[in-house]
Amino acid sequence: MTTPLAQNIDGVALSAKLRADIGARAQALTTRGVTPGLAVILVGEDPASAVYVRNKVKACADTGIRSVFEKYEATLSEAELLARIAALNTDPSIHGILVQMPLPKHINPHKVIEAISASKDVDGYGTLSAGELMTGQAGFRPCTPYGCMKLIETTGIDLRGKHAVVIGRSNTVGKPMALLLLQANATVTVCHSATADMGHHTRQADVIVAAVGKRNVLTADMVKPGAIVIDVGMNRDDAGKLCGDVDFAGVRQVASHITPVPGGVGPMTITMLLVNTLEAAERNAAQLDSTVKAPK
Numbered sequence: 001m002t003t004p005l006a007q008n009i010d011g012v013a014l015s016a017k018l019r020a021d022i023g024a025r026a027q028a029l030t031t032r033g034v035t036p037g038l039a040v041i042l043v044g045e046d047p048a049s050a051v052y053v054r055n056k057v058k059a060c061a062d063t064g065i066r067s068v069f070e071k072y073e074a075t076l077s078e079a080e081l082l083a084r085i086a087a088l089n090t091d092p093s094i095h096g097i098l099v100q101m102p103l104p105k106h107i108n109p110h111k112v113i114e115a116i117s118a119s120k121d122v123d124g125y126g127t128l129s130a131g132e133l134m135t136g137q138a139g140f141r142p143c144t145p146y147g148c149m150k151l152i153e154t155t156g157i158d159l160r161g162k163h164a165v166v167i168g169r170s171n172t173v174g175k176p177m178a179l180l181l182l183q184a185n186a187t188v189t190v191c192h193s194a195t196a197d198m199g200h201h202t203r204q205a206d207v208i209v210a211a212v213g214k215r216n217v218l219t220a221d222m223v224k225p226g227a228i229v230i231d232v233g234m235n236r237d238d239a240g241k242l243c244g245d246v247d248f249a250g251v252r253q254v255a256s257h258i259t260p261v262p263g264g265v266g267p268m269t270i271t272m273l274l275v276n277t278l279e280a281a282e283r284n285a286a287q288l289d290s291t292v293k294a295p296k
Contacts, residue, residue, distance in 0.1 A: 036281035096122030147268025220250035
């Protein structure tokens with residue numbers, strides 16, 4: 001009797017469903033006089049960044065979110081970029097600000113991220129957003145781990161009491177991923193480059209999220225039968241084909257659910273950026289409503 005292959009978790013289909021809802025909510029806001037607005041800033045000529053930004057701007061157009069795309073030469077000074085962010089912070093028509101990384105080496109990315117108003121930090125990278133996540137407060141969640149949680153939800157698993165392993169400890173994916181899983185009442189282990197015998201931990205996991213940017217960091221012998229595997233990685237194999245951090249062909253023989261690369265986590269990252277932008281606009285609209293209704 002052959003073991004059934006893992007079910008693919010389709011990020012493209014889930015993304016389309018969520019974007020339809022985003023479009024309806026954006027239209028409802030626009031009808032009330034508030035058009036959700038996202039400012040996207042690109043500095044320099046990084047080709048991958050140009051593709052990411054183009055996809056983000058298109059996604060905004062497709063869902064009724066107004067995007068303001070600003071492209072600058074790599075010679076733009078840090079002071080000039082910070083001044084532009086300060087202006088966008090006070091622009092009432094802009095609800096989210098995104099500065100595409102990486103930045104030219106003469107610009108400090110931490111300074112740039114911290115310059116963005118917390119109310120417009122739709123990437124969820126600022127220290128205030130991180131603190132809100134850490135303490136369980138309402139705030140903007142980093143888009144990729146937020147998308148991963150939505151993908152896990154589609155499997156129907158209740159994370160309460162389940163053991164989740166996150167491979168990777170980056171500020172943008174690994175750490176916030178662990179915190180979101182903790183919020184869902186999972187027991188969480190974080191593995192990284194200094195972890196001894198990673199397989200010992202992953203073989204006990206009901207859910208594994210691989211997010212290190214390294215091919216085949218997770219192989220079939222490291223996965224418990226029936227586990228859910230989320231592959232955040234984006235790499236190239238020897239033939240130049242896109243692949244993730246997981247040995248997809250092997251792991252799908254063991255897991256119950258798995259995200260493909262491409263078509264898994266990738267589409268969800270931009271979708272959750274749209275969700276965060278929409279939520280920022282909705283919060284702004286609610287504040288405007290309360291101001292109008294407040295007794296004088």
